[in-house]
Amino acid sequence: MAPGTRQPTIKEVAASAGVSPMTVSRTLAGGVNVRPDLQAKVLAAVKELGYFRNENARSLRPGQASGLIGVAITNLGNPYYGNFALGVEEVAAKHGKRIVLGNTGEDCGREAQLVADFIGRQVEGLVVVPSGGAAEHLRADRLGDTPIVLASRQVAGLDVDTVLLDDVGGAYQGTLSLLESGHTRIGFLGNVPSVSTGQRRYIGYEKALAERGISPDARLIQRDQQDVEAARSAMERLLDLPDAPTAIFSANNRNTIGALKEIGRRIRSGAGATGFPAIVSFDSFELSEMMPVPVTVIDSDARQLGREAAELLFARLQAADSHGPSRMIELPVTVSMADR
Template sequence: MSTSRGARQPTIKEVARLAGVSPMTASRTLAGGRNVRPDLQERVLAAVRELGYYRNENARSLRPGQPSGLIGIAITNLANPYYGNFALGVEEVAAEHGRRIILGNTGEDDARERQLVSDFIGRQVDGLILVPVSGDAAHLKPERLGEVPLVLASRRVPGLDVDTVLLDDVGGAYRGTVSLLDAGHTRIGFLGNRSSVFTGERRFRGYEQAMTERGVPVDPAIVARDQQDVAAASLAAKAMLDRDEPPTAIFSANNRNTIGALREIGRRIREGRSGPRPAIVSFDDFELSELMPVPVTVIDHDARLLGREAATLLFSRLDEDVAVPARTVELPVSIEYP
């Protein structure tokens, strides 16, 4: 498959024409907006969004049709070691194909994801691997990306038919919750990220399914689903454990929520406070999990393998001479007991 761009990209002159400004004003706006009135900048940026214009950062160094040798990777949380391992997996496969990676962080923000994808396309990447924010997908449509292949990792985006690598989120969360129920727990809290996040929704579904099948009601008072970082998770765990009927166990939908819960439990232990020390099931392993103050069961999988699988799909797509339907790979998870 050729890496040349089959879909013509808009030019800066077309952006300027739509915005009603000169090409020089449009270029200055995209270079930072120095000495350009704010109202003119707004018109230029609106035209950029409407046309799907991308700055070509490599235009001076690449001949037409020449591949850049770069693979763009967009992740949601650069501070999470999980994504470092994921990127290493992508890099290993990229190196086998003589490519290099460039890495960006979206912070679970739609606007940052759009800008990052725009930057990658401007650098004429050969392919994209994205852990999507799961918001508006207009910037990921083929008419915006041209012939740049896209692979989604860990999450799916509604309405986007592209190669995707997922985990068995529902099955893993179900099995982890069942392990708590089998241990005699019926007051099981849930810590997770917001429900609009693909993995958060699937993992809550597995938790809810296990509870429902055992006839154990899900108490909304001990369900918290909006934590994107450790600090927020600590506060959510504190609110749960301060209740008159605190949970005796917690299912945590990702490792940042797990660490937040453990920080709160550890704080209570250091202060000598009485009360339950809930058992924890964590979806995703995390650093020093074996040294925690309470038993932690880990629903484990290999983040590096996830990256390798995503990269393998991408290079398969780059090497294909004819179009084939989008493929989905679902990787298994395992349960590691303390």
């Protein structure tokens, strides 16, 4: 569905699938009393036509706006994204709108379904922290006239308004602080390379090492952790190396918490509280000032990130040319040692 193109109807979906409109409605309502082969035809037609079920059709008068902004984040359990959502909500309220919040769990399929649900509820715009997987569901030909702003992460090939942090610069400064403290074996904990923040922060880490003539040691690089437990296991592997790293650069706060959980486990088992790597954490985290090892935090204002994303969205909603060139904002970060 290209920008400015009308939404396909249930009758058109039915015609494409070779079934009745009632069969389409029953399939979209859960498939009760609809044969699996017919459901498959309906769902294929829905995908091909870019149809979104209109959840608000009964409650909205013709031409009436929903007053809703859809916000998709990757991890509701991460306080960082809770503060981000508050920033979006603050700006939305200023414009007399409300937000509808959803969690994707870093899963592209869940993200696509959530966006479809938002469009079905006739949200006026979308703010999305993308999962980093395939993103066909975020493209203009699928969203039609619904504007979208990406926050925290980019998606390759998707030319839309985006608000980022200074990931490269922050990672560079954090890694440089470890190098200036005398560390040369610096491990890297990060999420999957397809997530743009993980890739950008790795670039900053690698840049700092290169300036000191140090080539990254593949044994010290752990890049596939999407949750705390995976990060703990990755830290365990690093600490079990015969020549373990003396410092760790952690690309996000979930990786940092996982690393500290493994250090805490070893301390409780009698390993003592010394001899563990110093840690640089991109993003602050709960109780960072009470950790058993020195933690340098690369911090940012999550609420400001949300505000900036929402301001871009409302500027797009209010613009005479809502399909003008995309805009990019990069917010600064700060590097500071947590209080001890």
